[in-house]
Amino acid sequence: MRGAIRLMIRAMRHDGNSTRGSSTDEDALARLADGTLPEEASSELRARVERSPQLQARLREQERSVALARATLDTAAPASLRTAIDSLIEPDRGARRETQQARWRPWLAMPAVLAIAAVIAVIVLVRGGTATPTVEQTTHLALAAATFPAPAANRPGSYVLAVHASGTGGIPFPSYVGHTGWKASGLRRDTLQGRQVTTVFYRASSGARVGYSIVGGNALKVPAGRTWTVDGTRYILRAGEKYSFVTWRRDGHTCVIAGRSVTSGTLLRLATNDEDAT
Amino acid sequence: MRRLDPQSLGQHIDPMYRAAWALCGSREDAEDLVQETFTRVLAKPRIIRGDERGYLMQALRNTFASRFRTEQRRPKTAPTPDEYEPVDTRSPSLQRSAEAAEILRAISELPEDFRLAIVAIDILGLSYGEAAKALATKEATITTRLYRARQRIATAFPDVSQAQRSAGPGRSEPDRSLR
Numbered sequence A: 001m002r003g004a005i006r007l008m009i010r011a012m013r014h015d016g017n018s019t020r021g022s023s024t025d026e027d028a029l030a031r032l033a034d035g036t037l038p039e040e041a042s043s044e045l046r047a048r049v050e051r052s053p054q055l056q057a058r059l060r061e062q063e064r065s066v067a068l069a070r071a072t073l074d075t076a077a078p079a080s081l082r083t084a085i086d087s088l089i090e091p092d093r094g095a096r097r098e099t100q101q102a103r104w105r106p107w108l109a110m111p112a113v114l115a116i117a118a119v120i121a122v123i124v125l126v127r128g129g130t131a132t133p134t135v136e137q138t139t140h141l142a143l144a145a146a147t148f149p150a151p152a153a154n155r156p157g158s159y160v161l162a163v164h165a166s167g168t169g170g171i172p173f174p175s176y177v178g179h180t181g182w183k184a185s186g187l188r189r190d191t192l193q194g195r196q197v198t199t200v201f202y203r204a205s206s207g208a209r210v211g212y213s214i215v216g217g218n219a220l221k222v223p224a225g226r227t228w229t230v231d232g233t234r235y236i237l238r239a240g241e242k243y244s245f246v247t248w249r250r251d252g253h254t255c256v257i258a259g260r261s262v263t264s265g266t267l268l269r270l271a272t273n274d275e276d277a278t
Numbered sequence B: 001m002r003r004l005d006p007q008s009l010g011q012h013i014d015p016m017y018r019a020a021w022a023l024c025g026s027r028e029d030a031e032d033l034v035q036e037t038f039t040r041v042l043a044k045p046r047i048i049r050g051d052e053r054g055y056l057m058q059a060l061r062n063t064f065a066s067r068f069r070t071e072q073r074r075p076k077t078a079p080t081p082d083e084y085e086p087v088d089t090r091s092p093s094l095q096r097s098a099e100a101a102e103i104l105r106a107i108s109e110l111p112e113d114f115r116l117a118i119v120a121i122d123i124l125g126l127s128y129g130e131a132a133k134a135l136a137t138k139e140a141t142i143t144t145r146l147y148r149a150r151q152r153i154a155t156a157f158p159d160v161s162q163a164q165r166s167a168g169p170g171r172s173e174p175d176r177s178l179r
Helices: A002-015 A023-034 A039-051 A053-070 A079-101 A105-127 A135-142 A264-277 B006-024 B027-042 B052-073 B092-108 B112-123 B128-134 B139-156 B160-167
Strands: A160-165 A171-174 A183-192 A195-203 A209-215 A226-230 A233-239 A244-250 A253-260
Touching (some): A023 A053, A039 A053, A079 A264, A135 A183, A135 A244, A264 B027, B006 B052, B052 B112
Antiparallel strands (some): A195 A209, A209 A253, A233 A244
């Protein structure tokens, strides 16, 4: 390292005043500007810079750029990204714990699993099989293909689309007019175990796509996941490798936004923006 | 050599976000890039040599190369004027963040080799040696690229006080096309 720096200084003695300069000059000036040039070499180079207006100008450019880069240090990641990454980090801890326990857990849990399965079977037989859909099942609809064309906005510039979720008393879908690039691209209506599910698909200018489903009737059971509350509404995020989804409730009805190749941060931004739709 | 501890990665989110923004030029793409990078890194246990941040820079670069180049080939629709988010530049903190956004965007317009060098050293804070390792090139090459990247950034954002001293009033707007 020291040898290389000495070579740089020696080279500068010869051509330090040339406007273009050699790559050795560039190396030394770059390091001098960010303070990584060793002390001895720095003093020697600074003495040369003082005598050369060209070197002064070149050093000023380097220092200016370093200062500009440092001016970006206040830029912090948005909370939604931090939440999404935390949710990636924490399952890892859970997975390791699960691996350690995996050897003995199945044997311990087997009698309990059999007992629970028997109880569920009896309940289903007695009640005649009236199961309720799950959020995970709804997510599959949000990831499916559209079957109708995209609904239009209620009126130009409106925050809501001219389509309501069936079985909800008229909950509208957001137009995301404030979200750069997100636009409604399709619609589908399904019945999932007797419940009406309305899904609007949105596409971003980058080509990314999400599905926003609202389930008619009573709210579904809340799945496990990363949870936080915004303006009194509880949002649950599940981030996976193949797809991610966010679920929450609007006027007592379950909503799901899901997408592949869409970050959890984006899903969260779209979900939490729902105040625009009310 | 040691095993990468996922719990220690949280501290790198902010610098990685700035680095990603400077690489791809938009806040939204930066979020996607950082999340994709962390998803890949955390997909399986990792053994690393040296600095964690250097390893993350390498992962960021690889993710950027594989995912974002493909996306950039797709046709994009430009946002209409009413889709731009209004920025109140009266607030000093917003002014600072608008300036930071402009600097990061300017870096993203540099040629890729220059951009990676300045991102690794000036944005992410790697040493020259770590940057060379993360970018799989020689230290001397990194230094030369960094020098030239900084030259272009300084030209795009001239020091106004310095410029006024040397050129007097009526100086024209700087050219911020960096390619």
